[in-house]
Amino acid sequence: MSCAGDPNVATPHLDDLAADGARFTNASATYPICVPSRFTFVTGEYAHTRHAHHIWRMSPTETTFADELSDAGYHTAWIGKWHLSDTPHRPVPPSFQGGFDHWRGFSVRNAPFDTDYYEDDDPTPRPVEGYQTDGLFDLAMEYLDDRVSSDQPFCLVVSVEPPHPPYFAPRTDMERWESKTLELRENVPYPDEALLPERYDRWGDPESASASFYDHPGYLDDVLLDDLRRWYAMIENLDANVGRLVTALEQREVREETALVFTADHGDLHGSHGLTQKQHPYEESVGVPLILSYPEGDIDDGRTVSEPTSGEDWYPTILGLGGIDTPGKPGRDLTPLARGDRDGFDRRGVLLEFVREIRADQPYHDGGWRGLRTERYKYTVRCGPDEGAEPWQLFDLEDDPFEMHNLVRDPEYESVARDLHGALRERLDRTGDDVALAPAFGHEALHLRNDRTYGGP
Numbered sequence: 001m002s003c004a005g006d007p008n009v010a011t012p013h014l015d016d017l018a019a020d021g022a023r024f025t026n027a028s029a030t031y032p033i034c035v036p037s038r039f040t041f042v043t044g045e046y047a048h049t050r051h052a053h054h055i056w057r058m059s060p061t062e063t064t065f066a067d068e069l070s071d072a073g074y075h076t077a078w079i080g081k082w083h084l085s086d087t088p089h090r091p092v093p094p095s096f097q098g099g100f101d102h103w104r105g106f107s108v109r110n111a112p113f114d115t116d117y118y119e120d121d122d123p124t125p126r127p128v129e130g131y132q133t134d135g136l137f138d139l140a141m142e143y144l145d146d147r148v149s150s151d152q153p154f155c156l157v158v159s160v161e162p163p164h165p166p167y168f169a170p171r172t173d174m175e176r177w178e179s180k181t182l183e184l185r186e187n188v189p190y191p192d193e194a195l196l197p198e199r200y201d202r203w204g205d206p207e208s209a210s211a212s213f214y215d216h217p218g219y220l221d222d223v224l225l226d227d228l229r230r231w232y233a234m235i236e237n238l239d240a241n242v243g244r245l246v247t248a249l250e251q252r253e254v255r256e257e258t259a260l261v262f263t264a265d266h267g268d269l270h271g272s273h274g275l276t277q278k279q280h281p282y283e284e285s286v287g288v289p290l291i292l293s294y295p296e297g298d299i300d301d302g303r304t305v306s307e308p309t310s311g312e313d314w315y316p317t318i319l320g321l322g323g324i325d326t327p328g329k330p331g332r333d334l335t336p337l338a339r340g341d342r343d344g345f346d347r348r349g350v351l352l353e354f355v356r357e358i359r360a361d362q363p364y365h366d367g368g369w370r371g372l373r374t375e376r377y378k379y380t381v382r383c384g385p386d387e388g389a390e391p392w393q394l395f396d397l398e399d400d401p402f403e404m405h406n407l408v409r410d411p412e413y414e415s416v417a418r419d420l421h422g423a424l425r426e427r428l429d430r431t432g433d434d435v436a437l438a439p440a441f442g443h444e445a446l447h448l449r450n451d452r453t454y455g456g457p
Helices: 012-019 034-043 065-071 132-147 171-177 220-251 311-321 335-339 411-430
Strands: 022-024 075-081 102-106 116-119 154-159 260-263 290-293 303-305 350-354 369-373 377-382 390-396
Touching: 012 220, 012 260, 012 290, 022 335, 034 065, 034 311, 065 075, 065 154, 065 311, 075 132, 102 132, 132 154, 132 220, 171 220, 220 260, 260 311, 303 335, 311 335, 311 350, 350 411, 369 411, 377 411, 390 411
Parallel strands: 022 303, 075 102, 075 154
Antiparallel strands: 022 290, 102 116, 260 290, 350 369, 369 377, 377 390
């Protein structure tokens, strides 16, 4: 977002939302890939407690924030991508729809010009008209028309895939970006053929894009820059739709009493550290936007909040915006920070994780990682296929925001590494993570526990 300092893009509507709310500058996706991140979002639970991964179905017995809100008298709606039912291109059974009253969803599509959704328990696919983001926001407007005349409070989730790959936007949006000069992040080793993954797949519908995007020899510089331009075109389209939604709330005279939350389930590397897409613990992958705006709830003064937050905080925050307490969840309600009632929490940063990958052609199939992110530091351990997780990365985000200098073996930072390893060890133990953590920096090993039982496959 331009309000977050990106030099390439213009996001005036998201900037306005941040100016009329609170923007969290150190927000992270706990588990930076779609399915586990969404699980944590809707349940408030760590994905490691269910061994969740990218090909996984959430149990219908899980309590979601929709269940909690329904119990408090809210009408709840989900519009768009769900990805918590392993049913691609098929309807999501009602028992797997997370307890939402109004369902206009689909599992996963990743085809922004060819998306179908399903209505409640009707198995008939219904086409999203035009570009997915535009069409899903159209459905949101229809929902608002049905609800604003009711005295019942509501909670609406609009879940769009773009700017997820494939990187395509409407023709007019893409044409604005076709020849723009881009400023790349400092940690992009460009040009460098190491950036090109072996399985790079520019999937999508070429009919939706201007032909000139395909009239190139396919060299790395064209691939990286074209994808970045398309990504920015998708972001600006999303920004315009956020503006449409805010205008719709204003026209219906409910904007002041409506809390808006804007966030994402993961980031996108786009060449940083020679990598693409997500899964990795780098900021471009785990870092996500988070804006809260609620004028009637005193979240409207444009503050920025540097306290680290992560996906497990979204659940108690959504309920907190509705005045509902959430005891027993690992995350924190962020509304006191957004209002300025407090500066931070009594916790050592937030947990980051990549628990499991069952796809052999994807990163971390041979073992995941765990991490702890504080306001200044990020510390991670890497899990091997047979041995316990060992120290992997330590970055000083204050001095090295692009994470270009790994300090995990630097003698000058040994005390920092020791402290963070101990804090991570304590967090893994307290949250029931059965990862085997190798001894390091004077701390004993944390062994896999066989006395804990988790749901899921």
